[in-house]
Amino acid sequence: MKRPTMQDIAQRAGVTKGAVSFALNGRPGVSEPTRRRILAIAEELGWQPNSAAVALSDGRANAFGLVVDRPARTLGLEPYFMQLISGIQAELSATGTPLLFTVADDQLAEIATYRSWWGRRRVDGVFLVDLRVDDARVPVLEELGMPTVAIGMPQAAGSLPAVWTDDAAAARTALGHLAGLGHRRIARVAGPEQLLHTRIRTEAFAACAWELGVEYRTVASDYSGEQGAAATRELLLGPRRPTALVYDNDVMAVSGLTAAQGLGLRVPADVSMLAWDDSALCELVHPPLTALSRDIAEHGAHAARVLRQAAGGADCGDLRDPDPVLTLRGSTAAPVGEDQS
Amino acid sequence: MKRPTMQDIAQRAGVTKGAVSFALNGRPGVSEPTRRRILAIAEELGWQPNSAAVALSDGRANAFGLVVDRPARTLGLEPYFMQLISGIQAELSATGTPLLFTVADDQLAEIATYRSWWGRRRVDGVFLVDLRVDDARVPVLEELGMPTVAIGMPQAAGSLPAVWTDDAAAARTALGHLAGLGHRRIARVAGPEQLLHTRIRTEAFAACAWELGVEYRTVASDYSGEQGAAATRELLLGPRRPTALVYDNDVMAVSGLTAAQGLGLRVPADVSMLAWDDSALCELVHPPLTALSRDIAEHGAHAARVLRQAAGGADCGDLRDPDPVLTLRGSTAAPVGEDQS
DNA sequence: GGTTATCGCAAAACCGGTTCAGCAGTATCA
DNA sequence: TGATACTGCTGAACCGGTTTTGCGATAACC
Incomplete structure (x- = not known):
């Protein structure tokens, strides 16, 4: 019942703990026959090192x-x-x-x-x-x-x-794709502003949009489906409706898609949608979402x-x-x- | 830089490790003034017990x-x-x-x-x-x-x-709801058959459907969106189309909803849908999914x-x-x- | 053949806690 | 006043590993 220790192995093998330690760790200090004998006994007893003892001894938690x-x-x-x-x-x-x-x-x-x-x-x-x-x-x-x-x-x-x-590069990819399709008015439903990569993306989008000569706007959100849908409705019902929307995560993209369809708009005919970070979620919905994927x-x-x-x-x-x-x-x-x- | 140990505290307090241990663990064996002195030093040094030492000593991992x-x-x-x-x-x-x-x-x-x-x-x-x-x-x-x-x-x-x-009770709740609405042909897209609760649900659905006098059918699936959608299409395009579908998880329910809408069917007008296990996912889509919720x-x-x-x-x-x-x-x-x- | 390496292991210290036995010193009681 | 109990602490063992030191025996060397 009790877990075997190196002491138990040592007794059976007629050696000391130290020798057992050397044998089990493949270090010099024991003869080959003795090593094999000790390994066999350890195997038979089903010995496994006590993680606390190892951690205490070598000062690392191994976690x-x-x-x-x-x-x-x-x-x-x-x-x-x-x-x-x-x-x-x-x-x-x-x-x-x-x-x-x-x-x-x-x-x-x-x-x-x-x-x-x-x-x-x-x-x-x-x-x-x-x-x-x-x-x-x-x-x-x-x-x-x-x-x-x-x-x-x-x-x-x-x-x-x-x-x-590199989120800036990805931003250029996304915007390039949409601009290439002919979109000239693009908005993005962003993640929390406190997150650095949100800010990086915002800047990259703004800079790239300027270069490409497209109108661009960022709307702040919090990654949740509720706010994603709310932001989408606000953008689609407001003045100068964008023809394409980019979402900072897949959850908001899905709820945004649902929101748009709820307004009677067709995706992608009336408005294109693009999700940042791909997942099975993007394939779950109809139409499936174009997304920025990474492993x-x-x-x-x-x-x-x-x-x-x-x-x-x-x-x-x-x-x-x-x-x-x-x-x-x-x-x-x-x-x-x-x-x- | 080095983390303080009880030994360090003991030295400063002019006592032994044992006394420090008693003091820090609130056990009898030290006087109140000494205890306070030791606690103060521990506080000042920012001492925290080494989890490996504790684990080794009392034989529990605390995890x-x-x-x-x-x-x-x-x-x-x-x-x-x-x-x-x-x-x-x-x-x-x-x-x-x-x-x-x-x-x-x-x-x-x-x-x-x-x-x-x-x-x-x-x-x-x-x-x-x-x-x-x-x-x-x-x-x-x-x-x-x-x-x-x-x-x-x-x-x-x-x-x-x-x-x-009690999944059987929940099955009755779900089926009772649908039957109460007037549904007489109901199918369920189930989770993996190896999972016991899948089997329990299947039996409970079958028994309850029998009692209520409604037609019922189980289709096996694997919890994935792909199979959920495939099973949905199969059921909706096959003979004797069910008027209501129950899904064993929310992911399949969402993809099933999408699949049904892709076939040109309206939910819930043409087919009702119910998800087992509620989550934000169910509120993300349109229409939002009726679901069996638990905390x-x-x-x-x-x-x-x-x-x-x-x-x-x-x-x-x-x-x-x-x-x-x-x-x-x-x-x-x-x-x-x-x-x- | 005596000195020096090298080998193979024993013995013990160490990591940082907990816990138990023991021992002075004071208090309690008859 | 001596036996007894209790208080407050010391010292040491212990948990289960790793690592260092030391020692006897054999091998290598000049």
């Missing part, structure tokens, strides 16, 4: 952490995090390193979690997501000296290594690799993942040329 | 685990898990107990994870989800003696305590409470949560009386 502080309600809908986590796992499971995952109520609670995890040596490092402008978490993590990899723009990551994709799981795996290096003491640089690509589906098309002034 | 082995692609869409996790966290965070969360490729990998976590004492217990008929994981967990709470039907949980809702986060919190008891050595019984209730939205209505034979 990483991830805290998210979005409300659970919107969190559940975001395919993003599950994909990210599964990508992280895919990389971490190679070394059997588990992930501590927690949802926090707000940023203060999130920071408290970091302090606790690090103070108690529960983790060797953390993934930092949803980077904000002037992010309060960054200086805390820097001060703690906790190995961290920021998943997001390097500008917001301070001295922390960042794993990121989020792969992104997570990269982040995990960088974090492992950082926790190992290396000071890693930023890692830029490939630009998102456009997945063309049925929700974007040339605008019908009615009152195209 | 629980959750493994999911659905493919990441469908996982991301399911609001269910995020809500469940956030509910679990809400309960666990009270004691500062973190959750180890992992996605596994298949059941074998999941079982291997349990063996590893338990063998290495990484967790004090686990939450078991997606219970199947003749679930291979149950006997393994029983044999390991690992504290476990099954989230699902007691019938599939063996000797493990289960936290569950999943609360469900998770209950499971966490039971697991903590189980890990504490108590042998707990099953815990039944309230039956799901029907949230009426726009997707169900009386059938138009055309050829209602």
